[in-house]
Amino acid sequence: MARFAAAVPTEPPSRKRPKAGTSASVSISFQNCAHGPEIAAAPLRPRGRLGAVTVLALGALVIPALTSPGQAQTPGKSQDTLMEQARQQFQPIPENPPALPGNTATPAKVALGKMLYFDPRLSASHAISCNSCHNIGLGGVDAEPTSLGHRWQHGGRNAPTVLNAVFDKSQFWDGRAKDLEAQAGGPIVNPVEMGSPEPHVAEQLRGIPGYHEAFAKAFPDETDPITLANVQKAIAVFEATLITPNAPFDRYLKGDPNALSATEKAGLALFMNKGCAACHNGINVGGATYAPFGVVTKPGASLLPPDDKGRFMVTKTPGDEYVFKVPSLRNIALTAPYFHTGAAWDLRVAVSVMGASQLGIHLTPEEVDKIAAFLGSLTGEQPQVTYPMLPPSVASTPQPQP
């Protein structure tokens, strides 16, 4: 598997990704535009400040060199070659949720996490739940440019999907949370989102009698289990169940040559050969690295507002200005609008913008159509979730503060 290291600190690969050091884990990174690729089997580690800036632009040049030009356009053996090439860069979504380190997913904890995920009383107003912005019926997002939060405030960035988020290397567009557990605490207490003061979260839940038993079952070894930390743990194990296996592309990766149409295969070939897969690779077809938005050509301010400097706001490192986590493209056909601004409603426009801004290439309308068709093959089986019955509010329950 060819992986391209970004300029930002990396973390150990997900347990669902190939281990470093095997023949499939050669990492390719770039120190500078002028220097060309450095190929190394060493574990991924921070690179020079220009690395992330150049990876996407060079991807367009490098990836085609790894494969035979036009191989996806011919039938027979070239089809097998396309599948083999894809298998080197992508992995299928597994059938079962992955385990979370240090956070065992017992049935009681998953059940509690589901309740909390749907419970609007985690918000100050009692009107906004995790599912409000990460709607499991809408591909794990809210079909808004940016979400509406507490007192009708708009969030700063487009809500990322919760589906398959467990496979991302970090959470939020700027990666400021290392995993689902860390992420889950963010929106609950964010004044623009759910708006619950941090000490209030546990107080609120303690005031709902039905949660006492639910937390006791989920955290049987603790004497006072209703804490924000345990809320985050429970939500994380539930969210880890929100995976979407068996997309046509997964079936293709697993060996079914007929799982993709000819157009989708042509789109897959373009996706790899034009350089998209330089960043959008792995199990989540993205989600594994950071990259600056506008490597070659800066998109307009509607797509890249100057005041949101992305990961720079986390790391304060100059090279991280306008760097964002490369989003997963899993279920992308379900999650319009696109980009961290949510300013692009048309998947074809988004593909075209990425070609120009990240790869410095003009994709023809036919190429865009084929790539969009391939992206449609990333829609997997959506999670089947039975709506949880939530424990009722009673006289002693802290009341909503809308």
Place this chain on the structure above:
Amino acid sequence: MARFAAAVPTEPPSRKRPKAGTSASVSISFQNCAHGPEIAAAPLRPRGRLGAVTVLALGALVIPALTSPGQAQTPGKSQDTLMEQARQQFQPIPENPPALPGNTATPAKVALGKMLYFDPRLSASHAISCNSCHNIGLGGVDAEPTSLGHRWQHGGRNAPTVLNAVFDKSQFWDGRAKDLEAQAGGPIVNPVEMGSPEPHVAEQLRGIPGYHEAFAKAFPDETDPITLANVQKAIAVFEATLITPNAPFDRYLKGDPNALSATEKAGLALFMNKGCAACHNGINVGGATYAPFGVVTKPGASLLPPDDKGRFMVTKTPGDEYVFKVPSLRNIALTAPYFHTGAAWDLRVAVSVMGASQLGIHLTPEEVDKIAAFLGSLTGEQPQVTYPMLPPSVASTPQPQP
């Protein structure tokens, strides 16, 4: 079954209620405080303007006379008598949803209705769905005094539960919608609630490609099925499935003497003998009649704000001032806060207020506890709903207008 006619026009009984004209359907109504009860087997019809004002107050005096004092406190035969008395006034929730006249519930229509019920794109902001205020995980309500709607506006009255609403004689606190189908159109276009301009609703849904097939399947005989009227029909057949059978009280009504505890039985006896069941009767333990709030003693302005004159705003009939639909008490333990203002969080307080304001009696704390225990036995099996996958927004979908 003893029924008390209110002062407002009545409609034919629900198909799930006993037919008029049988020995069990004697209707008791009151023309005036000074005249005492009039017992008649005739179908319910509008009465004089004071009828509704007096029915609740007199209920407290009349109901005990129909039964032997203290019968519920003694075991054996008196237990059978209690069950028999209850059976005359209440009916169990059926296992299966009732049919809706003129709106056949096909699987395709129910499935569409479920999608629409959960789809926030029926609102102008794309952030508020039917389920936002009638949350099926929260007893069919939102655990708010009044709901938060479009642009964080507060609704005028507490959101009534959707659970078992199909058995109510009309919808909304003031009964201004004759059935679920009529109700479903209200909040979608209400500027304070979901805020979609009426012509926009169908336009919005037509802009979501996946709905074309869903509506075509649900309304196979129509050439242009995506209409607000059909939205209402589909939502209504889904909502009709949201019933909660097999509450302990239902099992008791069906003949299991052990389905209620001794305390719950004592509460049931009080509920009938003190007069509560004068209005709160039938399949929904309410929902079948209108009554003024504050028959004997006006509650304070927090519970009965002077500017909300209830059904008067629908009928413009002076006798309907401060008249409201008697709410169902089904699943009442799940649906705090209470009253049309949502100003009472404590079920015991609500019971106490009703005793004083409607019946002119002081219920002791022990009596309140017993009645509240009985009300807890009205919590039935909650609907098991698999969260629907909603068709995605695309480039041509009308965008949210938050």
